[in-house]
Amino acid sequence: MLKKLNLNDLLSGCKLYGEETDYDKSYIDFLNTINHSLDLRNRGHIKALYDWLKSWGCIHFMDNYCSKFSDDIYIWYKKYEKFLPYKDKKLLDFNSADYSAICLVYEFLSNIKVSHSKSLGPTCTAKTLFAFRPDFFIPWDNDIRKEFHCGNSAFHYIKYLNFIKDILYEIENQCKKNGFSLIELPVKIGRPFSTPTKLIDEYFWITITKDKTPQKINIFLV
Secondary structure, three states, rough: OOOOHHHHHHHHHHHHHHHHHHHHHHHHHHHHHHOOHHHHHHHHHHHHHHHHHHHHHOOOOOOHHHHHHHHHHHHHHHHHHHHHOOOOOOOHHOHHHHHHHHHHHHHHHHHHHHOOOOOHHHHHHHHHHHHOOOOOOOOOOHHHHHHHOOOOOOOHHHHHHHHHHHHHHHHHHHHHOOOOOHOOOOOOOOOOOOHHHHHHHHHHHHHHOOOOOOOOOOOOOO
């Protein structure tokens, strides 16, 4: 299992991610549509979320089921919004007091139906939580869960969040060594629309999900 991720590897992986996918465009379009703040009391935001999840690989979504998804996730949001981390909370602030609330929002969200036979599931649930709090939550997928021996449950997602938090601590220390803060990192590596947690996901997606080895770039002290 990965014990450490250095800035040069992260830069190399995220650069290749930007070159190899068209996910940036759909994500930036999504951010612009929701004005960088997802509010599922707004039906337009629900449609934007639905379209973005489809564009990010949730291929089981069906266009003619959007109205049911819209109703169910609207009800979920009204009931569980108060359990989400506050908007400016960072993953580095994650602690055991957050566990029960995250379990609650994750489990109920993952069971929302997106077709007559399928629920939102672990991958789209994590992506939806990331859409709400991109500085706190992180996406994952089947390949990443297998790589880090995680199941699909809220318990395993919390385990994964703790793992990512440890990586962020190490990256934060490397940023300080190079004379800037963690919050400045996305701009420093040419990924201004990404958060530090998303940068880690980009690296994992390109190296684990796509099984590619980025060309090494060395510009940071590590």
